[in-house]
Amino acid sequence: xxxxxxxxxxxxxxxxxxxxxxxxxxxxxxxxxxxxxxxxxxxxxxxxxxxxxxxxxxxxxxxxxxxxxxxxxxxxxxxxxxxxxxxxxxxxxxxxxxxxxxxxxxxxxxxxxxxxxxxxxxxxxxxxxxxxxxxxxxxxxxxxxxxxxxxxxxxxxxxxxxxxxxxxxxxxxxxxxxxxxxxxxxxxxxxxxxxxxxxxxxxxxxxxxxxxxxxxxxxxxxxxxxxxxxxxxxxxxxxxxxxxxxxxxxxxxxxxxxxxxxxxxxxxxxxxxxxxxxxxxxxxxxxxxxxxxxxxxxxxxxxxxxxxxxxxxxxxxxxxxxxxxxxxxxxxxxxxxxxxxxxxxxxxxxxxxxxxxxxxxxxxxxxxxxxxxxxxxxxxxxxxxxxxxxxxxxxxxxxxxxxxxxxxxxxxxxxxxxxxxxxxxxxxxxxxxxxxxxxxxxxxxxxxxxxxxxxxxxxxxxxx
Amino acid sequence: xxxxxxxxxxxxxxxxxxxxxxxxxxxxxxxxxxxxxxxxxxxxxxxxxxxxxxxxxxxxxxxxxxxxxxxxxxxxxxxxxxxxxxxxxxxxxxxxxxxxxxxxxxxxxxxxxxxxxxxxxxxxxxxxxxxxxxxxxxxxxxxxxxxxxxxxxxxxxxxxxxxxxxxxxxxxxxxxxxxxxxxxxxxxxxxxxxxxxxxxxxxxxxxxxxxxxxxxxxxxxxxxxxxxxxxxxxxxxxxxxxxxxxxxxxxxxxxxxxxxxxxxxxxxxxxxxxxxxxxxxxxxxxxxxxxxxxxxxxxxxxxxxxxxxxxxxxxxxxxxxxxxxxxxxxxxxxxxxxxxxxxxx
Numbered sequence: 001x002x003x004x005x006x007x008x009x010x011x012x013x014x015x016x017x018x019x020x021x022x023x024x025x026x027x028x029x030x031x032x033x034x035x036x037x038x039x040x041x042x043x044x045x046x047x048x049x050x051x052x053x054x055x056x057x058x059x060x061x062x063x064x065x066x067x068x069x070x071x072x073x074x075x076x077x078x079x080x081x082x083x084x085x086x087x088x089x090x091x092x093x094x095x096x097x098x099x100x101x102x103x104x105x106x107x108x109x110x111x112x113x114x115x116x117x118x119x120x121x122x123x124x125x126x127x128x129x130x131x132x133x134x135x136x137x138x139x140x141x142x143x144x145x146x147x148x149x150x151x152x153x154x155x156x157x158x159x160x161x162x163x164x165x166x167x168x169x170x171x172x173x174x175x176x177x178x179x180x181x182x183x184x185x186x187x188x189x190x191x192x193x194x195x196x197x198x199x200x201x202x203x204x205x206x207x208x209x210x211x212x213x214x215x216x217x218x219x220x221x222x223x224x225x226x227x228x229x230x231x232x233x234x235x236x237x238x239x240x241x242x243x244x245x246x247x248x249x250x251x252x253x254x255x256x257x258x259x260x261x262x263x264x265x266x267x268x269x270x271x272x273x274x275x276x277x278x279x280x281x282x283x284x285x286x287x288x289x290x291x292x293x294x295x296x297x298x299x300x301x302x303x304x305x306x307x308x309x310x311x312x313x314x315x316x317x318x319x320x321x322x323x324x325x326x327x328x329x330x331x332x333x334x335x336x337x338x339x340x341x342x343x344x345x346x347x348x349x350x351x352x353x354x355x356x357x358x359x360x361x362x363x364x365x366x367x368x369x370x371x372x373x374x375x376x377x378x379x380x381x382x383x384x385x386x387x388x389x390x391x392x393x394x395x396x397x398x399x400x401x402x403x404x405x406x407x408x409x410x411x412x413x414x415x416x417x418x419x420x421x422x423x424x425x426x427x428x429x430x431x432x433x434x435x436x437x438x439x440x441x442x443x444x445x446x447x448x449x450x451x452x453x454x455x456x457x458x459x460x461x462x463x464x
Numbered sequence: 465x466x467x468x469x470x471x472x473x474x475x476x477x478x479x480x481x482x483x484x485x486x487x488x489x490x491x492x493x494x495x496x497x498x499x500x501x502x503x504x505x506x507x508x509x510x511x512x513x514x515x516x517x518x519x520x521x522x523x524x525x526x527x528x529x530x531x532x533x534x535x536x537x538x539x540x541x542x543x544x545x546x547x548x549x550x551x552x553x554x555x556x557x558x559x560x561x562x563x564x565x566x567x568x569x570x571x572x573x574x575x576x577x578x579x580x581x582x583x584x585x586x587x588x589x590x591x592x593x594x595x596x597x598x599x600x601x602x603x604x605x606x607x608x609x610x611x612x613x614x615x616x617x618x619x620x621x622x623x624x625x626x627x628x629x630x631x632x633x634x635x636x637x638x639x640x641x642x643x644x645x646x647x648x649x650x651x652x653x654x655x656x657x658x659x660x661x662x663x664x665x666x667x668x669x670x671x672x673x674x675x676x677x678x679x680x681x682x683x684x685x686x687x688x689x690x691x692x693x694x695x696x697x698x699x700x701x702x703x704x705x706x707x708x709x710x711x712x713x714x715x716x717x718x719x720x721x722x723x724x725x726x727x728x729x730x731x732x733x734x735x736x737x738x739x740x741x742x743x744x745x746x747x748x749x750x751x752x753x754x755x756x757x758x759x760x761x762x763x764x765x766x767x768x769x770x771x772x773x774x775x776x777x778x779x780x781x782x783x784x785x786x787x788x789x790x791x792x793x794x795x796x797x798x799x800x801x802x803x804x805x806x807x808x809x
Contacts, residue, residue, distance in 0.1 A: 064567070066523060073534065077533075077555075087541075089541065098534065099534040101779070103531075104527045107527045114520070119798070131790070159769075163615075168768075168772065172775050400549075405623075428574050
């Protein structure tokens with residue numbers, strides 16, 4: 001294989017793996033802030049125990065997120081040297097801002113969050129938790145800004161020609177608030193909240209089904225359900241807004257997302273389908289003119305299709321882009337239905353008796369992860385063949401000085417190490433979940449040795 | 465070219481990058497050093513105390529690496545690109561060991577099994593040693609120069625090009641410097657038998673460091689003449705190596721008097737002075753080309769636009785007090801000897 005494809009595989013592999021963890025950290029951060037605030041407000045010790053429990057799981061995700069993130073920062077230089085020279089003037093400052101404004105904040109307060117429970121006052125600890133949470137939110141800001149600039153460059157001009165061409169910044173705020181930044185950032189944030197909320201929902205649904213830690217699990221489940229419902233719905237708004245932005249700024253990507261080839265005719269909206277790039281046909285269930293309607297409120301409005309672009313300027317893997325995009329949407333829709341229905345039962349007062357519904361929540365955490373991954377894939381593969389949209393092709397961006405063998409070496413190394421990391425992560429996560437939220441000295445709160453019946457009785461008394 | 469207080473922007477950014485990497489060397493230096501000693505401690509309790517001495521701060525220390533990487537990318541993208549693609553293998557190894565070290569710290573205490581803890585202990589210690597060594601190796605390559613072609617791309621052997629006698633010597637120098645620095649840090653955080661043991665280890669580390677520092681200095685003077693050009697032109701600069709020697713000599717003196725807080729200050733000062741030496745030797749070159757000095761990457765042919773540097777300088781001006789603020793707060797919270805509780809590793 002040649003250097004380009006190897007470099008792309010390496011980047012895709014390392015970023016996908018990395019991208020499991022930061023969304024979890026952001027989402028769990030939000031939930032921890034809520035739990036800890038409730039503890040300080042209500043003085044209910046159960047919230048304290050919940051916050052400590054989720055902090056421990058957060059520590060796992062954060063640790064892996066950090067180290068795999070450091071890899072990403074240096075991979076731009078190791079594997080994408082030409083790209084780095086081209087965008088350094090712009091991309092570099094966003095990356096440096098991430099380090100100095102965001103990562104420093106979260107890592108600075110992390111020590112207090114993890115080890116400071118007995119050393120600082122509760123409100124100081126809450127400040128540290130909020131610091132870590134805000135730090136992770138700001139990290140997302142700068143990373144998404146940098147990535148969005150690649151999708152929709154703004155605030156720059158090109159200096160030099162040919163191999164020496166590079167982008168130079170002309171307007172910092174135009175770069176930061178480039179046409180896709182805000183849509184993509186809110187969409188990414190909310191997806192991260194969902195990743196965290198669905199992990200919490202999954203774990204506590206599991207406890208509720210098993211009849212363990214019932215009181216505390218109901219409290220946690222309600223918090224996470226609130227977060228999940230609000231942001232599942234909000235994703236409709238940010239998602240729609242993103243699609244409108246893509247239609248304007250990256251028409252070839254939008255056409256690929258819906259498999260729309262006709263250069264400028266009305267475009268259909270597919271529920272699902274299969275794209276044949278050769279025959280330019282999509283087989284599946286569609287709403288005719290649906291995409292035209294979504295974008296222009298008119299079923300007959302023309303939408304730019306793939307055929308409007310020369311072959312070499314279109315994404316090559318149209319079917320893959322189409323599938324990833326539609327899986328993301330399907331998962332989003334499923335989450336809206338699931339959370340709204342759960343809220344309805346909560347209002348009716350039968351949520352925690354509806355075991356089958358709780359059983360759906362347990363594996364849903366995987367869907368949240370898949371949603372994040374495929375959303376990212378659709379966004380990145382839809383941008384191809386450009387690494388900087390309209391300016392620098394991916395095929396020109398990799399390191400000239402690096403050989404295919406070097407990349408194979410690092411790829412194998414990463415593969416082995418990341419496989420080990422994933423295994424350890426899942427193993428320790430499972431262990432923590434099985435151990436449950438209580439420590440030995442918390443036994444008087446809700447004893448692990450309680451039988452199911454007694455726990456239920458306590459729960460009913462507390463609820464009535 | 466824009467200037468501030470008579471200094472041009474690329475030079476200012478050179479100072480910023482140098483400052484950040486000095487901060488990184490001082491901070492991660494002591495926790496790599498502490499990790500390097502880990503296998504010298506035999507008892508489980510000693511190992512836990514030593515691990516928890518760096519527990520709440522190592523992650524914050526690594527922030528400086530992230531900021532440094534970002535600063536290099538933002539300020540000198542050409543350097544960033546050539547440097548990391550040219551020294552591909554040592555950097556990939558560095559990243560691997562950083563991962564292993566972090567997960568060893570994170571995972572060690574998660575199981576009680578003997579083999580589990582032993583495995584992570586080895587992982588933690590070996591990674592810490594290798595990270596310190598690799599940082600030194602990279603520094604050696606920067607000082608000596610690497611083969612850079614006229615297109616400013618690395619033009620050397622892809623796999624083992626980074627290993628040469630000078631880089632290996634600077635690797636060991638850095639390792640022993642960090643081990644000295646780390647031993648002093650651990651002396652500040654421990655008591656009892658572990659403390660007594662560390663006093664002995666510190667002495668050995670200082671001797672090894674001084675020996676390697678002298679070898680590095682001689683080797684540099686004899687074999688890498690381009691590094692001493694500035695000193696020949698401006699003899700006043702000799703004040704820096706003299707101060708460095710004095711600072712190094714102060715460490716065993718203070719350690720003997722058991723004044724470890726001030727000794728730690730001097731080991732940190734030694735690291736800063738060595739970085740100042742490196743900066744003087746290099747400036748305005750960032751990466752010397754061993755093929756033809758004309759191909760060298762300097763702060764001028766590698767720098768971002770003045771506009772971009774101005775933005776980055778503004779961010780540094782705003783960000784630095786913040787970073788120092790919460791760094792201070794965290795170190796203050798965990799000041800004093802290590803106390804283990806149920807939140808410890």
